[in-house]
Amino acid sequence: MPLDSESVFGIFVRRCCLAFDQLEFHQISALFAEWQQAAEIIGGDIRDTDDTKERLAQRSRVEAEEVVEQHIAQLEAGAGTDVVRQDYISGHARSHYLAYLSDVGSGESERASAELRRFFDSDSRSTHQNALLHLAGMRAQVGMSDGARLALAEATHVARDSQDHACLMYAQSWETRLLLDERSAAAAQQAASALVAKAAALGDREMLAVGSIYAADALLLGGVGPRQVFEAVVAARALVVELGVSRLSSDFWQSSARAWAQHGGAGVAALHQQMDPRYL
Numbered sequence: 001m002p003l004d005s006e007s008v009f010g011i012f013v014r015r016c017c018l019a020f021d022q023l024e025f026h027q028i029s030a031l032f033a034e035w036q037q038a039a040e041i042i043g044g045d046i047r048d049t050d051d052t053k054e055r056l057a058q059r060s061r062v063e064a065e066e067v068v069e070q071h072i073a074q075l076e077a078g079a080g081t082d083v084v085r086q087d088y089i090s091g092h093a094r095s096h097y098l099a100y101l102s103d104v105g106s107g108e109s110e111r112a113s114a115e116l117r118r119f120f121d122s123d124s125r126s127t128h129q130n131a132l133l134h135l136a137g138m139r140a141q142v143g144m145s146d147g148a149r150l151a152l153a154e155a156t157h158v159a160r161d162s163q164d165h166a167c168l169m170y171a172q173s174w175e176t177r178l179l180l181d182e183r184s185a186a187a188a189q190q191a192a193s194a195l196v197a198k199a200a201a202l203g204d205r206e207m208l209a210v211g212s213i214y215a216a217d218a219l220l221l222g223g224v225g226p227r228q229v230f231e232a233v234v235a236a237r238a239l240v241v242e243l244g245v246s247r248l249s250s251d252f253w254q255s256s257a258r259a260w261a262q263h264g265g266a267g268v269a270a271l272h273q274q275m276d277p278r279y280l
Contacts, residue, residue: 026098033094093122100134109142129158129167136174145178169198169207176214185222192218205239209248212236213255220255226263233259 003010023031096119103112116138120131132155139148152171159167172195179188195211216232233256240252253275260269 024099025102026095029094029098093119096122100138104138104141107142109138109144112138112142127158127162127164127167129155129162129164132158133167133170133174136171140174140178140181145182148174148178165198165202166204169195169202169204172198173207173210173214176211176218180214180217180221183221185218188218189215189222206248209236209239210251212239213248213251216255216259220259220262226259229259229263 003013020028096115100112100115100119103109103115113135116131116134132151136148136151136155139145139151152174156168156171158164159171172191176188176191176195179191192211192215196208196215199205199207199211212232213236216229216236219229219232236252236255240248253272257269257272260266260272
């Protein structure tokens with residue numbers, strides 16, 4: 001609703017917004033958890049007296065949770081951990097996970113490692129191989145490729161012993177990303193093809209889209225003709241849209257922008273880069 005910016009209530013709301021913007025993401029998570037508990041108590045008190053208020057309270061909880069999840073998705077994209085899903089995180093583990101993501105994004109490798117250990121210590125449902133995958137992702141993001149590969153090798157070993165095929169697929173994804181970062185075109189193409197095959201066999205739509213984007217990047221890196229590159233880009237776009245994995249839109253638009261930039265479409269490349277949801 002419209003607020004008078006000079007009114008007492010308008011000034012109060014503006015101060016709340018400014019204070020909220022200064023919070024770190026793990027503090028936002030803790031605040032949301034406390035607010036949710038309070039809202040549930042209030043909702044229980046009004047349920048018998050006013051159904052309209054209860055519906056409004058429920059709607060507010062859903063909207064607040066959506067905002068928090070959007071922040072988490074942005075952090076995961078910036079930290080490079082978006083291919084390792086942790087949908088069930090809650091409580092203290094959630095706070096440590098957000099702190100870990102924030103530290104990775106700012107390049108604080110030691111603090112990120114400490115928060116990662118606290119996260120997996122406080123979340124009994126997480127597995128050793130998932131912890132190793134996150135460790136590999138953190139090291140890759142801060143430029144520690146050798147350390148990332150050591151973590152990936154151990155994660156792969158543990159995952160094979162426990163028949164964790166999903167973890168093996170995620171490890172393949174990180175290996176492909178490392179090869180792309182190192183500009184190893186032939187090896188990256190082979191790794192991307194293997195990732196696509198694994199994702200298709202397991203029926204994982206999101207990882208199928210990830211592999212397709214990596215395949216387009218690998219072809220571009222290998223210097224193949226524009227026809228093959230753009231066929232791969234179009235295929236990746238179709239998967240992102242048709243399979244409903246909107247969280248990969250940013251990766252797709254950046255990949256498309258690189259393809260256009262290399263093949264002489266500077267203006268189109270700039271336009272596609274601006275389509276990245278992180279910059280909208």
